[in-house]
Amino acid sequence: MAEKPQTSANFSSVPVILLLSLFSLPLLVMYAYLFIDTISDTEVGSLIPSEFTLRHWSFLWETKTGKPNIWLVTLNTFIFASCITGVILTVASMAGYVLSRLNVPARGFFLAGVMVLHAFPSVTLIIAIFIVLQWIGLYNSLIGVILVKAAIDLPLGIWLMKGFYDTVPWEIEMAGTVDGASRFTVWRRLVLPQIKPAMMALGLFSFLTGWSEFILPQVLAPGAKVQVLSVYLASLIIDDNNFDFGTFKAVGVFYVVPVLILYVFFQKHLMNIYGGGTKG
Amino acid sequence: MRTSRTLGLVMIAPAAIMIFLFFLMPVMLTAIFAMTNMSTATGISGGAWQVTQGAINRLKTDMPELATGIAEPRFVIDEEGLAALEGLKLKAGFTTELRASHMGEVFPSRREAERVIKALKDRPSTREVKQISDLFNRSVLNTRFETRDDLMASLKKLGFTLTPAEQETVSKATYTGWVWTAENFRILANSPDMAQIFLNTAFYVSVTLLLFNVTYALFLAITTHYMPASTASVFRAIWLLPRITPVVIYVLLWKWLTWDSGFISMFMGQFGYPPKNYLLDSAYNAWFFVILINGFIGASMGMLVFSSAIKAIPQTQFHASEVDGASRWQQVRHIILPQLRWPILFVTCYQTLSLLASFNEILLSTRGGPGKATEVWSLAAFHTALNNYTGNLEYGLGAAMALVLVVVGIVLSLIYLRIFRYDTLISKPLIED
Numbered sequence: 079m080a081e082k083p084q085t086s087a088n089f090s091s092v093p094v095i096l097l098l099s100l101f102s103l104p105l106l107v108m109y110a111y112l113f114i115d116t117i118s119d120t121e122v123g124s125l126i127p128s129e130f131t132l133r134h135w136s137f138l139w140e141t142k143t144g145k146p147n148i149w150l151v152t153l154n155t156f157i158f159a160s161c162i163t164g165v166i167l168t169v170a171s172m173a174g175y176v177l178s179r180l181n182v183p184a185r186g187f188f189l190a191g192v193m194v195l196h197a198f199p200s201v202t203l204i205i206a207i208f209i210v211l212q213w214i215g216l217y218n219s220l221i222g223v224i225l226v227k228a229a230i231d232l233p234l235g236i237w238l239m240k241g242f243y244d245t246v247p248w249e250i251e252m253a254g255t256v257d258g259a260s261r262f263t264v265w266r267r268l269v270l271p272q273i274k275p276a277m278m279a280l281g282l283f284s285f286l287t288g289w290s291e292f293i294l295p296q297v298l299a300p301g302a303k304v305q306v307l308s309v310y311l312a313s314l315i316i317d318d319n320n321f322d323f324g325t326f327k328a329v330g331v332f333y334v335v336p337v338l339i340l341y342v343f344f345q346k347h348l349m350n351i352y353g354g355g356t357k358g
Numbered sequence: 359m360r361t362s363r364t365l366g367l368v369m370i371a372p373a374a375i376m377i378f379l380f381f382l383m384p385v386m387l388t389a390i391f392a393m394t395n396m397s398t399a400t401g402i403s404g405g406a407w408q409v410t411q412g413a414i415n416r417l418k419t420d421m422p423e424l425a426t427g428i429a430e431p432r433f434v435i436d437e438e439g440l441a442a443l444e445g446l447k448l449k450a451g452f453t454t455e456l457r458a459s460h461m462g463e464v465f466p467s468r469r470e471a472e473r474v475i476k477a478l479k480d481r482p483s484t485r486e487v488k489q490i491s492d493l494f495n496r497s498v499l500n501t502r503f504e505t506r507d508d509l510m511a512s513l514k515k516l517g518f519t520l521t522p523a524e525q526e527t528v529s530k531a532t533y534t535g536w537v538w539t540a541e542n543f544r545i546l547a548n549s550p551d552m553a554q555i556f557l558n559t560a561f562y563v564s565v566t567l568l569l570f571n572v573t574y575a576l577f578l579a580i581t582t583h584y585m586p587a588s589t590a591s592v593f594r595a596i597w598l599l600p601r602i603t604p605v606v607i608y609v610l611l612w613k614w615l616t617w618d619s620g621f622i623s624m625f626m627g628q629f630g631y632p633p634k635n636y637l638l639d640s641a642y643n644a645w646f647f648v649i650l651i652n653g654f655i656g657a658s659m660g661m662l663v664f665s666s667a668i669k670a671i672p673q674t675q676f677h678a679s680e681v682d683g684a685s686r687w688q689q690v691r692h693i694i695l696p697q698l699r700w701p702i703l704f705v706t707c708y709q710t711l712s713l714l715a716s717f718n719e720i721l722l723s724t725r726g727g728p729g730k731a732t733e734v735w736s737l738a739a740f741h742t743a744l745n746n747y748t749g750n751l752e753y754g755l756g757a758a759m760a761l762v763l764v765v766v767g768i769v770l771s772l773i774y775l776r777i778f779r780y781d782t783l784i785s786k787p788l789i790e791d
Contacts (some may be wrong), residue, residue: 091584091585091586091589094581094585095585095589097581098578098581098582098593102593102596102597104615105596105597105599105600105654106596107615107621108612108614108615108621109599109611109613111611111614111621112607112611115614125621125624125625125628130515133448135469153458169372169373169374169376170373172369172370172372172373173370173372173373173374173555174368175369176366176369176370177370180362180363180365180369181362181364181366182363182367182370183363185366188370188374190775191377192377193771193774193775194768194769194771194772194774194775195377195381197707197708197711197765197770197774197775198381198711198768198771199711199712199714199715199716199736199763200381200715201716201717201736202388202715202736202739202760202763202767203380203381203384203385203388203760203764204740205388205391205739205740205742205743205744205753205756205757205760206383206384206385206387206388206391206757206760207380208385208743208744209391209396209402209753210383210387211402213402216759217383225376225379226380228376229376229377229379229380229381230380232373232376232377233377236373240504245359245476260361260365260439261361261362261365276699286602289604290602290604290605292604292605292606292722293717293718293721294716297744297745307604308604308606309603311606311607311610312606315606315610315613323614323617323619323620326610327610327614329629330607330610330611332604333604333606333607334603334604334607336758337602337603337604338602341598341602342756345595348602
């Protein structure tokens with residue numbers, strides 16, 4: 079980005095910056111108050127917080143009646159996101175390599191299928207998946223929803239991995255095979271280390287989408303024992319008896335902070351993938 | 359040759375299995391479910407045959423005589439009842455006499471059956487008469503039959519002789535499981551509700567796509583292009599926030615902004631406007647915010663795609679035009695936009711699909727309200743099949759609605775595949791072993 083055209087002295091960028099700042103204002107206000115409101119109380123009818131308080135954070139040490147324990151929920155979310163990451167990385171790194179390098183029948187067909195599915199709005203299948211999970215008895219279990227979510231994100235993962243493998247020079251594999259290593263060893267020992275940064279990016283991305291996922295756990299695993307943070311927060315918000323934005327936001331901050339930290343540290347990696355086309 | 363082939367098949371197998379299980383099978387199943395009337399009431403496995411009040415009402419039009427007949431209690435003196443009577447250990451004479459002189463008789467009402475029982479030689483008491491008559495009650499009303507034949511056998515025992523055609527009608531009316539039907543598609547085609555939802559969807563997708571996913575994304579990409587790099591990255595980071603924030607929190611923030619005790623209400627309150635719920639007070643406002651909520655997320659993808667496309671334009675073109683005295687607008691109009699044709703088409707195609715299918719944000723913000731003002735197709739399918747207020751989840755109808763989206767999705771993704779020129783993406787493996 080350094081060689082941006084700072085083209086001329088004829089034009090100033092100040093007006094556009096002002097205009098864009100104005101457009102960005104709603105987002106800034108919402109995010110600023112997301113953090114402010116969790117540690118303060120504001121009098122009704124006022125926008126300026128009046129006192130400091132930690133009571134909105136009490137959900138961390140007190141379990142609300144009828145709601146699961148927050149730490150259990152967090153653990154579930156972590157397991158959910160990690161397993162998805164593991165499955166996607168394993169399966170996509172193998173399939174991507176095949177599509178990029180190996181000679182298998184119907185390779186082109188499979189690649190086309192992956193591309194179509196990558197754009198395909200998979201959430202429309204949720205009704206059928208719901209009924210299937212009920213049939214096979216994986217409804218309301220983490221395993222079921224992990225498999226579904228991983229499968230749904232898989233085409234994007236395979237597609238990205240294929241792209242990453244394409245950039246690895248053939249010479250590396252040639253050298254390996256000439257030295258007598260099998261194609262599997264070549265892949266495992268020589269090619270995989272080459273795409274470590276890519277694996278890291280895909281892994282982070284999968285973890286973040288898993289961490290953020292709402293509709294699949296909501297529909298396929300809503301039970302208290304397997305609840306994840308998004309479902310927990312949504313159930314708090316929908317409960318009309320305890321309407322308290324301070325608490326919602328505190329849970330929200332608790333939920334979003336890991337995302338923001340990962341995002342800040344690994345922005346460069348993630349940008350590539352977000353630009354490469356996710357859904358939304 | 360051989361080893362690489364086997365290795366390839368082994369390595370691709372997990373992906374193929376997962377894709378088969380969670381994409382291809384659900385697509386086929388959606389199509390199959392769409393042709394049934396599955397719902398909570400019918401269950402998703404098999405059903406049974408039960409003469410409910412509802413079934414009798416259904417039968418009344420075709421076979422009024424039978425319907426009233428079944429609805430009434432029937433009393434049959436049979437071996438089963440006699441065995442039960444022996445079990446009660448009343449006077450032995452009851453059983454012997456009933457067996458001897460009344461075996462096989464059918465009484466259309468309790469009164470007639472009890473008259474016979476009362477006339478027995480051993481003179482049962484009133485309490486006993488009631489007890490005995492209960493044992494012979496063979497009414498089919500509200501009895502569950504596991505198979506069709508069971509039901510027909512019982513009806514026959516009660517003295518209803520039915521032709522095969524009549525049997526078919528009765529069995530249809532009393533079956534509680536799901537059946538094949540094309541009714542769902544008729545509803546989709548004819549119901550005015552569906553037409554309204556369809557219009558909502560078209561409005562929502564086209565307006566969001568046009569205003570935000572394309573136009574505003576272009577605006578973001580072009581303005582940040584002309585900014586110093588550090589400022590540009592700040593704005594890009596801000597506009598990526600909606601995408602990286604988990605959707606539940608993101609929508610929560612909007613709710614807080616628009617709630618009747620939220621930011622806008624408080625802010626307007628400073629100028630004397632009474633607080634109100636800006637999200638749900640009118641259909642107009644609801645749409646306004648639904649489009650903003652989705653548009654803010656959607657803008658970021660276009661922003662990133664267009665930004666990288668602009669970065670790929672050779673700098674010399676900008677320098678040359680600058681020397682010739684071109685204005686910024688002229689640069690945008692004649693250099694940037696023509697070279698963004700394919701990225702714009704790509705984003706349009708991709709985001710049309712995403713918008714058609716995504717209902718997370720609407721579900722969490724307006725739930726399709728106020729009334730059904732912001733109900734879009736995918737949300738309506740979800741409401742019909744998985745989450746509604748009446749409690750009867752109509753899987754069949756919901757699947758039919760989803761099937762429409764699936765078909766649209768497949769068609770649009772195939773177009774998308776053409777745009778990508780996929781044939782240029784696959785190269786021959788260089789190592790043959």
